Amino acid sequence: MSALLKPAGPMADFPIAGYLTTETFAAQNPKTVAAFQRALRKGAELALSNPAEVAPALEKYTKIDRATAATMKLGGFATSVDPAKVQRVADLMLEFGYLKQKFDATPLIAAAPGS
Numbered sequence: 001m002s003a004l005l006k007p008a009g010p011m012a013d014f015p016i017a018g019y020l021t022t023e024t025f026a027a028q029n030p031k032t033v034a035a036f037q038r039a040l041r042k043g044a045e046l047a048l049s050n051p052a053e054v055a056p057a058l059e060k061y062t063k064i065d066r067a068t069a070a071t072m073k074l075g076g077f078a079t080s081v082d083p084a085k086v087q088r089v090a091d092l093m094l095e096f097g098y099l100k101q102k103f104d105a106t107p108l109i110a111a112a113p114g115s
Contacts, residue, residue, distance in 0.1 A: 034113040044077035
């Protein structure tokens with residue numbers, strides 16, 4: 001039996017995934033970007049409020065079978081983007097040599113619909 005490790009300290013709530021688009025696409029398709037953001041937020045809110053809905057959705061939209069989906073321990077679902085957490089990623093990339101100079105990640109974050 002293995003234990004799941006939950007990141008703590010400076011790695012707690014560290015963003016490990018995200019969605020990106022080009023500035024051109026976002027400028028030319030603001031309604032599409034806003035609809036995508038609303039859909040992601042709605043899906044995250046549903047997963048947080050009714051976790052029992054997640055396994056059937058995984059089975060329906062992925063190749064994960066019901067038995068496997070039922071045993072999966074899913075992480076958290078963010079309903080917003082915290083610019084400070086995104087900046088932490090860039091800062092750590094600089095610290096560990098993946099970036100050569102400081103990178104401001106703030107301009108990469110699109111405003112949420114209605115903000």
